[in-house]
Amino acid sequence: MSAPADTGEAAARAGGGAGSFPLADFLSRWADCAIQDLAASDSQTLHLSTLLRYAGTEDLRRWHGVGLGYADPRGAPWLRAAIAGRYEALGDGGVLACNGAQEAIACVLRAVLRPVDHAVVVVPIYGPSELAVTGLCAASGVALDPDRGWSLDLDRVAAAIRPNTRLVVANFPNSPTGASLGPATLGGLVALCRRHGLWLVNDEVYGQTDAGGGAPAVADIYEKGVSINGLSKGFGLPGLRVGWAACRDKGLLDRAIAQKSLLSSCLSGPSEVLAHVALEMEARITALARSIGRRNHRRLRALLDRFPDLFEADLPANLAFAFPRFRGAEGAARFADTLARQAGLLVAPSTLWRSPLAQVPDDRLRIGLGRLGSGPALAALEAHLLRLTSSRGSAACTG
Ligand SMILES: Cc1ncc(COP(=O)(O)O)c(C=O)c1O
CATH class of the missing domain: 3.90.1150.10 (Aspartate Aminotransferase, domain 1)
Incomplete structure (x- = not known):
């Protein structure tokens, strides 16, 4: 049914x-x-041996010399630079590397949402993301429409916004539906968020395997857009536990780092090197x-x-x-x-x-x-x- x-x-x-x-x-x-x-x-x-075969001279040098102490809480500078290079509008400091996309989402949501706030959640969404929101504040859901190719009805999003709404969170390309936002809907969603001053957090981990051309990252098209991505899905490297939040707002990322210090603190050094190899070979x-x-x-x-x-x-x-x-x-x-x-x-x-x-x-x-x-x-x-x-x-x- x-x-x-x-x-x-x-x-x-x-x-x-x-x-x-x-x-x-x-x-x-x-x-x-x-x-x-x-x-x-x-x-x-991929196996470790395959990834290492892909490594360039600099990454091999890093790999053989990698330390096992605490690493930079934001992620190694060369890793963040490689991640930022995937976006068009991110300068230095626009990336927070995390232990998987899941940690990146949690850090960003905790950095933005307070108990008095309200959030709009586009459903279906990855369970831990939904639980992270509802554990922090009140939330309304907007369902993708199964009878219209899982499209997002912007009127429904607009109707869900309240005076205390602070954020819209979504997962496009979407799991489990596979739905992507076309340029008109994505542009309309950004315009709506801009009109109401809302953060737009989009989990983009399935972007690499989108069957269509792939939509632009929200961090590239919206000053309050936060793109979540990582190496767990289309790269096939969930064991590295490398994900990130990308955003043009440095203040938000600073608050997200504070949240990360309550969770994993930093990435593992070997994973950072291997993540860099993978990004070079994306x-x-x-x-x-x-x-x-x-x-x-x-x-x-x-x-x-x-x-x-x-x-x-x-x-x-x-x-x-x-x-x-x-x-x-x-x-x-x-x-x-x-x-x-x-x-x-x-x-x-x-x-x-x-x-x-x-x-x-x-x-x-x-x-x-x-x-x-x-x-x-x-x-x-x-x-x-x-x-x-x-x-x-x-x-x-x-x-
Ligand atoms: C939509 C979505 N976001 C985030 C994650 C978690 O990714 P990670 O393993 O990088 O934390 C998953 C994992 O299944 C997912 O499906």
Whole structure:
């Protein structure tokens, strides 16, 4: 069943600061007995030896001499310079390097939001981001519209703004829907935020695998725009734990550093060097990720076309995952559970993105397509669907 787009409300501290993260719970429940490739949204990872083969002379020198003491809390200057170089409008000092995008989001939200504030959250959004907001202040959700290609209705955003609204937080390109903002909507959103003096924090971690051309970073087009990104998704390097916040407002980043000092303090030196290598090789690394994603999307498309009673295929929006509608009578959540139990295979039902702020349709499956292992996993999914449609079952994994 598809839910209509909706605007919802949540009382201050709706998450209580200690809400749960259903996606993480789901993955850990099946961690020991199910293949995770179709539940993952990160692209094919690289081994240390491969990354080091990509390293230039300067990075090799850094690698062999890297210290293991506390590092610069903002990130090494050469790492920040490489990150800033990805943006058009950032001068020196426009970047805070963090332990993953998740820490960058937390630092920025804590730096901006006070208990008397209100925030607008575009839903669906990464669970920890939503919980970070609702743990800090009151929030309203604005749902992407499933019946209009997951578009964002700016009138709904405008209607959600209150006198004490301080920030809009979103995740475009979006997970799990894959939605991106076109230039007109993005420009309209920035204009709306500017009119009301709001911060616009956009989590752009899926930008490298956006199937379209990719939208500009909000830090480049808005003086109060904060772009969150990192190496965990399209670079396939979540183990480095390197993410960042990019913003033209130095005062905000200073406040975010103060928050970081309460969390991880600094990055690990070896990760900083390896992150720099990866950024220097971005074109090569992300081209590989995109080609793997494209190939797996074609495989998925062929598979879903064989089971039209069970799936409604949609066009690839993000190369790292798909988000088709599941038509089976048992519903997406139960299908995912049965798939894990019987075939040892994980896909992420859209119920894992449920939000108290706005409705998220419960009839979708996010299917990860960014890894080499997604190919064999799709073959296993097909075998399960054939068993299912011929009314045969098997039992293996208990979760
Ligand atoms: C939308 C989104 N933002 C942030 C993160 C966290 O990224 P990191 O591992 O770099 O902290 C994730 C991880 O799944 C994500 O999906």
